[in-house]
Amino acid sequence: MQELSLNVLDIAQNSIRAEASLITITVEQRTADSFLEISIADNGCGMSEEQVAHVMDPFFTTRTTRKVGLGVPFFKMSAEATGGSFSIVSELGKGTRTTASYRTDHIDMLPLGDMNATILILITMNPDRDFVYRRSLDERIYTLDTRELKEVLEDVPLNAPEVADFIRSSLEEGEAELLGGPAAP
Amino acid sequence: MKSLEELKAIRERVRGNVHLRKEDSPDNIRVVVGMATCGIAAGARPVLAAFTEEVAKRDLQNVMVTQTGCIGICQYEPVVEVFEPDGKKTTYVKMTADKAARVVTEHLVNGKVVEEYTIGSISNLK
Numbered sequence: 001m002q003e004l005s006l007n008v009l010d011i012a013q014n015s016i017r018a019e020a021s022l023i024t025i026t027v028e029q030r031t032a033d034s035f036l037e038i039s040i041a042d043n044g045c046g047m048s049e050e051q052v053a054h055v056m057d058p059f060f061t062t063r064t065t066r067k068v069g070l071g072v073p074f075f076k077m078s079a080e081a082t083g084g085s086f087s088i089v090s091e092l093g094k095g096t097r098t099t100a101s102y103r104t105d106h107i108d109m110l111p112l113g114d115m116n117a118t119i120l121i122l123i124t125m126n127p128d129r130d131f132v133y134r135r136s137l138d139e140r141i142y143t144l145d146t147r148e149l150k151e152v153l154e155d156v157p158l159n160a161p162e163v164a165d166f167i168r169s170s171l172e173e174g175e176a177e178l179l180g181g182p183a184a185p
Numbered sequence: 186m187k188s189l190e191e192l193k194a195i196r197e198r199v200r201g202n203v204h205l206r207k208e209d210s211p212d213n214i215r216v217v218v219g220m221a222t223c224g225i226a227a228g229a230r231p232v233l234a235a236f237t238e239e240v241a242k243r244d245l246q247n248v249m250v251t252q253t254g255c256i257g258i259c260q261y262e263p264v265v266e267v268f269e270p271d272g273k274k275t276t277y278v279k280m281t282a283d284k285a286a287r288v289v290t291e292h293l294v295n296g297k298v299v300e301e302y303t304i305g306s307i308s309n310l311k
Contacts, residue, residue, distance in 0.1 A: 001226050010225045013254070071222040117230055124237065125220075125252050152192045156199045161241035166195055170187035 003113025004038060004102075007075040011040045011098055012122050014071065016129065018044025020095065023122070024132040027115060031138055034105040036084075036112070041097040047090040055088065075100055082106035116171040119144070123167060127158040133171075135178060142174035214248045214293060215268040216240075221255035227262035228281065235282035236265070239289040248293055261304060267292060276304045 001007050008025060015023045020042035028037045047055065058073040076086040079100035090096040102109060119133045123146055133144045144167070146158060156163065218224070218233040236250045258264060261278035265285070268274050275298050277288060284302050291297050300306055 006225050006230065009220075009230060010222050013220060017254075069222075074222065074226075117234060121230060121233055125233075148189070149192060152189050153196050156196045160199050162195045162199055163192075164237070164241070166187060166192055173187060 001074055001078070001110070003111050004078060004100075005113035005115045005118040007071075007078060007100075008038060008040060008115070009118040009121065010071045011075055012118075015040060015042035015044050015096070016126055018042060018046070018096065020044030020129065022130045022132070024134070025119065025122075026133075027112070027135045029104075029135075029137045034103055035101065036104050037099065037101040039097060039099040041095065043095040046092040046094050046096055047088075048092055052088050052090050072098070078102075078110055081108040116168070116175060119171060120164065120168055124159040124164050135174070137178045140178050142178050144170060144174065210247075212247060212270050214270065216248060216250045216293070217253050217266045217268065218250070219254070219256055219262055219264040220252040223255055223259035224262045224264065227259075227279075229263040231282040232263045232265065232280045232285050235285035236289065239286050240293070243289065243294065245289075245293060258304075261307070277302045278304045278307055 001010070012023055012025065022043050024039075024041045026037075026039045026041075029035070055069065055072045056076055058070055072088070075098070079086045079102055082103045083106055084100065084102040086100050088096065088098050115133075115135065119131065123131050130146045130150070131144075132146070133142075135142045149158065149163075149167070153163065158164075158167070216236055218229055218236065220229050220233065233250070233252060240248045240250055253266075256264060256266075258278070263278075263280040265277040265280050265288070266274060267277070267288070275292070277284070277299070280288075280302065284299075288299050288302065291299050
C-alpha cells in the first residue's frame with residue numbers, strides 16, 4: 001500500500017465482513033512526540049485467540065477461495081517498519097480492535113494519505129452500518145458520527161449523492177481546520 | 186463547519202425528488218468494483234470514487250455502484266465488472282479513474298462496451 005489510509009480502507013473491510021454495525025476509526029497524531037496511532041474498532045463477530053494469532057500470518061485466511069490474507073500483515077509491517085507497534089485485541093461475539101502506532105520521524109514512515117477518501121467510500125458503500133471517525137492533531141479534534149447524521153436524515157440514505165457531497169465537504173473542512181486553519185473554538 | 190441545519194435542508198431537497206432510486210430493481214445496471222487487499226493496493230479507491238461521482242453527476246438512476254472482495258485475478262486489479270439487466274457481464278481490468286469516466290459515458294450511458302479495457306483484449310498474461 002502506498003499510503004496508510006489505504007490500509008485503513010482494507011482493514012475496515014474485515015469489520016464489515018465481521019457483520020459489525022458500528023465501526024470506529026481513530027487517527028491520533030502528536031507532533032511533538034512524532035507519534036501517530038491509527039485504530040479500527042468494531043462490534044463485529046470477533047475472533048478467537050487462535051484466530052488472532054493466525055491473522056498476522058500472511059498465509060492464513062478464513063477464506064476458502066484463496067490461500068493468502070495480506071491485509072493485516074501489510075498493516076502490521078507498515079507500523080513495525082517505523083519502530084512502532086501493532087496489536088489486535090478481539091473477543092468472540094464482542095468485536096475487534098486493531099491498532100497500529102508509528103514513529104513519524106522514521107525514514108520508512110509512509111504518508112497517511114487521503115483519509116477523507118477512505119472514510120467517504122466506507123460510509124457511502126455501507127449506508128446500513130455506522131461509522132465514527134475521530135481525527136486529532138495535538139489539541140485539535142474532528143469527529144464525524146454517522147448516527148448523528150442519520151438522526152437528521154431520517155429515511156434519506158447516507159449514499160444519496162447530495163448527502164455524500166455534504167459528508168465530503170464536512171470531512172474536507174474538518175481536515176483543513178485540523179491542519180492549521182482557524183483555531184478550534 | 187458544516188451544520189446539521191444544512192443537512193436538514195438536503196433531506197427535504199432529496200425527499201422532494203420524485204423518484205427515490207430503487208436499489209434492487211432488475212432493470213438496474215450493476216457496477217461492481219473489487220475492493221479486497223489486492224484491488225485497494227492496485228488503486229481501486231480512486232476508481233470506485235470516479236464511478237460514484239460520474240454516476241451522480243449524470244444522475245444515472247438505473248446504475249448501482251457496489252463493491253466486492255477478491256475475485257481471484259489479482260494481477261489484473263483494479264477489476265470492475267458491469268452486469269446488465271439482460272444478464273450480460275463485462276469485465277474491465279487495470280482500471281483507472283480516467284478509464285472509469287470513459288466507461289460511464291460509452292458503456293453505461295451509450296451502451297457500447299469499451300473493448301480495449303476488457304479482460305478479453307489483454308492478451309499477454311503477466
